[in-house]
Amino acid sequence: MTNRFLRITFLLVGLGLLYPVLGSADTPKPVIHEPEGEGVKCVHPEEEMKRNHMNYILHQRDDTMYDGIRTEKHSLANCIDCHVQPGKDGKIASIETEEHFCKGCHEYAAVTIDCFECHADRPQKFINRGGKNNASLQQDLQTMLSAGTASGDQ
């Protein structure tokens, strides 16, 4: 009896018929981190952008590269300016994390994006300009601070 019951169960599992009972009925959806603020509208309707955003960006890319056309509407920079904003913790998501607007979907769909190997993944004002300049600034600050404490002691 038990044997028969098991056999039928395995058969049903094999046919996927028990899926609604055992697992969740919904396919998991990607988590998309939308920009904050109401009334912010994209340059095209959402459905259009979901399907064709890559074509708009590609077209604009060549127009900019070869003809120097620098309209904002379909530029990658414009996308980033709106869609990549700091979260509630005040931190901005980098392209390496799933919280990034582009990464959430692309990770889900397993589509690699190369854009951000060269292009900035966040608006200009959030770019942390590291390197030599920043280091020398830090050093300057340190010397100023140590000079300040030294004079305070005297």
Add this chain to the structure above:
Amino acid sequence: MSANKSKVAVNNSRRAFLSKTASTAGMITIAPGVLLHQVANAKPDDQPISEKVRWGMLIDTNKCEKGCTDCIDACNAEHSLTDNGRPESDTQYIRKVTLRDKSTGHELSLPLMCQHCETAPCVDVCPTGASFTRKDGIALVDKHICIGCRYCMMACPYKARSFVHEAVKNQTLSAPRGKGTVESCTMCVHRVDKGETPACVEACSKGMHDAMIFGDLNDPNSKISKSLAQYGGKQLRADLQLNTAVRYRGI
């Protein structure tokens, strides 16, 4: 075709009008002459570049101070060129070159960058078409299709191009650059398209050196053309007949 022509004609008259008004306004209010030029050459964002313009630079080596790196610093900041501590392979858009006359001992210093040749060797040899010159004469690398073969680096007589060996982070929004592609001076194309001057030229005039002039070589009334007409300027390796857009005086 005729529609195109009339469009160009309208633009020209507007440019002439703008340059007149800008220069009169500028005489009163703005001190550096560079700013006047910016207004005069502003192109609407949605208009393509025109082959009627040829952007060029004139560098006066007599005014270029030895040891001064204002132009290089400005360039590095503008394009977020990071220093990995490996000068042999780190990207350099501008190199400061010192020339010494053996007989007299006279030394002169000059910034050397992409010369933006009209018939550029880098464009000739590029196997993918990534190296190209824009209609307005600016030589660029389309990094989207560059495969990093570095053939252009071999072909360039000015050693102007660099290869990005290491992953890049924190690029500026207007100067995308990344590992595996070749790059060089873009004559600050993102600024030029907005009617501004390249970062190096701006830094040079800000530092009160005024050794660099940027402008339209095709426009006889531009500052650079007038200066070239009056005092002349040489191309580096003129024997190669590349018709470079960067000219030097005092060499």
